[in-house]
Amino acid sequence: MTDQLAPTRVAAGQPPSVRDGLGEQLAWLRRMRAEHPVHRDEFGHYHVFGYDDVQRVTKDPGVFSSNPARVLPEGVPNMTEGMMLVADPPKHSKLRRLAAQAFTPKKMRDLAPRVTQIANDLIDRAPGDEFDFVEHFSLLLPATVISELFGIPAEDVELFRRVVEQIMAIDPPNLTDEAAVRGSAETALGGPFMELMGYLLQLCAVRRIDPRPGLISDLLQAELDGQRLTDQEVASLAVQILQAGHLTTSAVLSHSILLLDEHPEAAAELRANRALIPAAVEEVLRCRPPSTRLQRYTTGDTEVAGHPIPANSVVVPWMLAANHDERVFPEPDRFDIHRNPNKHLSFGHGIHFCLGAMLARVEVVGALNTLFDRFTQLRVAPDQTVQFQETHLLFAPERVAIQVSRA
Ligand code: HEM
Numbered sequence: 382m383t384d385q386l387a388p389t390r391v392a393a394g395q396p397p398s399v400r401d402g403l404g405e406q407l408a409w410l411r412r413m414r415a416e417h418p419v420h421r422d423e424f425g426h427y428h429v430f431g432y433d434d435v436q437r438v439t440k441d442p443g444v445f446s447s448n449p450a451r452v453l454p455e456g457v458p459n460m461t462e463g464m465m466l467v468a469d470p471p472k473h474s475k476l477r478r479l480a481a482q483a484f485t486p487k488k489m490r491d492l493a494p495r496v497t498q499i500a501n502d503l504i505d506r507a508p509g510d511e512f513d514f515v516e517h518f519s520l521l522l523p524a525t526v527i528s529e530l531f532g533i534p535a536e537d538v539e540l541f542r543r544v545v546e547q548i549m550a551i552d553p554p555n556l557t558d559e560a561a562v563r564g565s566a567e568t569a570l571g572g573p574f575m576e577l578m579g580y581l582l583q584l585c586a587v588r589r590i591d592p593r594p595g596l597i598s599d600l601l602q603a604e605l606d607g608q609r610l611t612d613q614e615v616a617s618l619a620v621q622i623l624q625a626g627h628l629t630t631s632a633v634l635s636h637s638i639l640l641l642d643e644h645p646e647a648a649a650e651l652r653a654n655r656a657l658i659p660a661a662v663e664e665v666l667r668c669r670p671p672s673t674r675l676q677r678y679t680t681g682d683t684e685v686a687g688h689p690i691p692a693n694s695v696v697v698p699w700m701l702a703a704n705h706d707e708r709v710f711p712e713p714d715r716f717d718i719h720r721n722p723n724k725h726l727s728f729g730h731g732i733h734f735c736l737g738a739m740l741a742r743v744e745v746v747g748a749l750n751t752l753f754d755r756f757t758q759l760r761v762a763p764d765q766t767v768q769f770q771e772t773h774l775l776f777a778p779e780r781v782a783i784q785v786s787r788a
Contacts, residue, residue, distance in 0.1 A: 395423070396428075397409050398771060399673075399776055400768055400769055401766070401768065401769070403701075406673075407701075407705060410699060410701060410702040411702075411705065413428070413430050413702070414431055414702055414706060418430055418431050418686045418688070419685050419688035419690070424695075425694065425695070426694070426696070427694055427695070427696045427697065428697045429685055429686075429696060429698045429699065430706075431702070431703065431708075432704075432709045432726070434698070434703075435698040435702070435703040435726060436726070436731075438677055438696055439675065439677070439698055439726070439729060439730040439733070440731040441731075442469045442473070442731070443469075443680065444680055444681065444683050445679060445680075445683075446469050446677060446680050447467045447468065447469060447676075447677060447733060448468065448469055449676070449678055451678050451680070451693050452678050452693055452694075452695055464617065465480060465621055465736075466625065466733060470732065474732075475605060477732070478605055479600070479605050479610060480600070480603075480618055480736060482603040483596045483599035483600050484596070484622075484736055484737070489743055490739065492526065492530070492740065492743055496522070496526060496744050497747050497750070497751050499522055499525050500518075500522060500748050500751035501751055503517065503518050504752070504755045504756075510784060510786065511782065511784045512782070512783065513780050513782055513783075514635060514781040514783045515631070515778060515779065515780050516780070518634065518748075519634035519635045519781075520542065520546075520628075522631070522634065522744060522748055523626060523630035524541060524545070524627055525538055526744055527541075527622070530595065530596050530740075531584075531595050531596045531623075532588070532593045532595020532596065533595075533597075537580070541577075541623070544573045545573075545577070545624060545627050548573045548574055548624060577620055577623075578616050578617070581619050584597055584616075585601060585612040585615050585616055586612065600615045601615055622737065625735070625736075625737060626740065626741065628671070629671040629775070630671075630737075630744050630745065632669075632671035632777030632778070633662070633665060633666060633669070633671055634744075635777060635778040635781050636665055636668075636671070636778065637662065638781055639669075639778060639781060640669065642759075642760055642761040643716070644716050647661065647718045650718065651718065652753050655750060657718055657719075658746050658750060659742065659746050660719065660720070660721065660723070661718040661749075662742060662745045662746055663720075663725065664716060664717060664718050665745075666725055666727040667704045667720070667723055667727060668704070668716055669776070670701055670727035671727075671775055671776055671777055672700065672776070673699065673700060673776050674698060674699045674700060674773075675697070675700065675729065676696070676773075677695075677697075677698065678693065678694070678695060679696060680692065700725075700726040700729075701776075703726045704726060704727065710723075728741075754788065755788055756785040756786060756787060756788065758786040759783055759784075759785050759786075760784050761781060761783055762784050765780075767780070767781060
């Protein structure tokens, strides 16, 4: 049950690619954690690898800000202005409390039966007994769930999926490279980002006159200190929720299929005892976090693990490395569905802890249960080489051909 670790072909500066799998990167992270718990790369970014250090960086927004404004080259538009994910207190607290009103754990849990229905529909529509799990299942399930959660008409779900994927495909640039930052701001502003905002603004206008159940109406009605959000703010929050929740959940669904295929004894155990599925999902999240690392920006001179870090630096806390820290997770390279405790950091930590964690768990647990119900056998096609999409924001299988026997 051990992740394939490649021989240490490890460059000192940048992490090895995960295009062909995690092996080399895990080996690099293990070495860095042991030898250089804080590592300054060629761009001057500080990478942090230990569990306690990653927690510290993500827990202290006063020192490690989420707002990139301070490191952006002069004159480059800060496209993330006003977004919860990159806001610091007090602005973050306000946005988070407003969004949380529309995102209660009860509302998320109540979605479970609908998740099962959607999963069943997707399985009915999937072509034959051999198909790409990413295209026919893992991308569609979260897109449909989020769209319904927003109260978006079914006929627009496809538009949503396309636009969100286009936005996510824009690789976030190295923030110290001015030309790259400008290029990616223009690509995003010029196209899919504006299209999605335009659509959501229109929907807000409609929902103000004709409220319907759903997150958009909930956000329009949410109130804090007598204040409500403007349409612009609601649309912007909705874009963030979409961006944060769609491809990440899709990635975890695909990673689950791959990991269970690599560990057939775990898959058999889950089929026999479905009560183990939630813990197995946590272990998938620990081993294969869809966001392997985050970014923070220092507000003043500071230090991590005794290493000085100057003000206005980019700091990169690695959740993937923290999740494999042997001081916290015994035998960290083992995929163990019985791991307990399993305090992985894949949903982040501190004030930005994932708002959609409950929803993501409901979706992945519901999907796995339905897949077990509907397929007596499910295996990854043996002749394929799985490649992984690798951007700063996302680590996800691009295509997972599966072979199934229907019940
Ligand atoms: C398994 C799937 C998911 C993973 C691994 C994940 C991971 C994360 C992580 C690591 C953060 C913290 C980012 C930071 O500290 O900079 C985060 C924040 C966030 N996530 Fe998720 N997420 C997932 C699914 C979702 C879903 C389904 C939604 C909503 C539909 C969602 C909405 C959000 C939002 C709104 C934030 C920002 C919270 C804040 O800034 O206070 N996520 N997520």
